Amino acid sequence: MKHTAQWIRQTHLFGKDEYQCSACGFLSGRPVAACPRCGAKMKGAKSGASWVDALAAFDAIFED
Numbered sequence: 001m002k003h004t005a006q007w008i009r010q011t012h013l014f015g016k017d018e019y020q021c022s023a024c025g026f027l028s029g030r031p032v033a034a035c036p037r038c039g040a041k042m043k044g045a046k047s048g049a050s051w052v053d054a055l056a057a058f059d060a061i062f063e064d
């Protein structure tokens, strides 16, 4: 099944950031282009305060 989702950035005070699939909840160490578990194509990433940072990271990934 093809669908889209986005990474929800989980920041950890004493650890690396994680990215959670908004469709299935899968946690990834980095915002890859598609969810390894449910296969959702990622449209971007969001988080409470660092949305701009996440966008900058995705520019590199989704560049054609």
Ligand SMILES: [Zn+2]
Pocket: 005, 021, 022, 023, 024, 025, 026, 035, 036, 037, 038, 039, 040
């Ligand atoms: Zn997923």
